[in-house]
Each structure stands twice: as structure tokens, then as C-alpha cells.
Amino acid sequence: MRRTTALLALPLAALATFGVATVASAGSATGNSTTNLTGAKEVPGPGDRDGRGFAGVQPGSDQVCVQIRYRNIDAPTAAHIHEAPAGVAGDVVVDLVPLIATSPPGQINGCVVVDSALAADIAATPSDYYVNVHNAAFPAGAIRGQLRAFSG
Numbered sequence: 001m002r003r004t005t006a007l008l009a010l011p012l013a014a015l016a017t018f019g020v021a022t023v024a025s026a027g028s029a030t031g032n033s034t035t036n037l038t039g040a041k042e043v044p045g046p047g048d049r050d051g052r053g054f055a056g057v058q059p060g061s062d063q064v065c066v067q068i069r070y071r072n073i074d075a076p077t078a079a080h081i082h083e084a085p086a087g088v089a090g091d092v093v094v095d096l097v098p099l100i101a102t103s104p105p106g107q108i109n110g111c112v113v114v115d116s117a118l119a120a121d122i123a124a125t126p127s128d129y130y131v132n133v134h135n136a137a138f139p140a141g142a143i144r145g146q147l148r149a150f151s152g
Helices: 002-023 116-124
Strands: 033-038 052-059 063-071 076-083 091-095 107-113 129-135 143-146
Touching (some): 052 129, 063 076, 063 116, 091 116
Antiparallel strands (some): 033 143, 063 107
16 A cells, blocks of 8 residues: 555656646646656567656647656666657657756756647647656666646
8 A cells, every 4th residue: 555655646746846847937838748657668678677757748839848757767868759659669759868967866857949840749649659768777768658648
């Protein structure tokens, strides 16, 4: 019971923080999405079997803001938003690497400028995209999660 409560608290706390931190900076946000990140979801695997995390994504008119929380993985070397359905590896469409250096340990936070059409598509069809975090031990990806619209 204690473990279940802790696992549930992580995404809820991250989402609450995400909403406060990014609404002001996202401008005209049109659609929020979230995902739970695990090594089991990495394609092609394997990802880090102990790795866990949560990502919130908020597209604006010409930017995408993210808040990623991760644990039980080595320090990230890269993070991205890719375009592909669940179970398929896809192309990087948003590079989140610049946010790693400015984020505290266990987090990747901030906004990156993107094409307005891409931001609109992520907002309209979040399930066509996934977030993943890479590190030296898992250069193809340590944890991954398919985005889904946040309805909260």
C-alpha cells in the first residue's frame, strides 16, 4: 500500500507543479499531455528495468514546455519527443537536450522553440508522440512513455 501511494503521488505532484510552472511561460497553450515513463516501454529495448518517471508536455503557439521527473536511472545524456505510435521507434521532433544542463537532478524542465505546426499537432494528437530519456548505460533510451491527453 505504501509503495502504491508513493508511485501515485509522484505523477500527481509532478503534474501539479507542471501546471503552475508552465502555464505562464507557455503563452497560448492548447493541449496538455502526460505520460508515465518506464524502461519496459523503450523500443527497441531493453530500457532500464528499474527506471521510472513522469512527463508533462504543454505545447504553446511556437514552443513546447516539458516537465520530466525521473528516478532509478543514471544521469541523462539526452531527452526527446519523438513522433511514432506506441511500440514503434520514431524520429526526434523536439530536442530536449538543452534543458538537461539547466535542470536540477532528477528533473528535465523548460521550454524549447518549435515550429507552430508541430506544436499544434502535438496538442491535437498527443498519442502520436512519445517522450524518452537516454543515458550512457542506455544510449538508445533508458525510459519512455507514450503521450496521452490530460483530462484533469
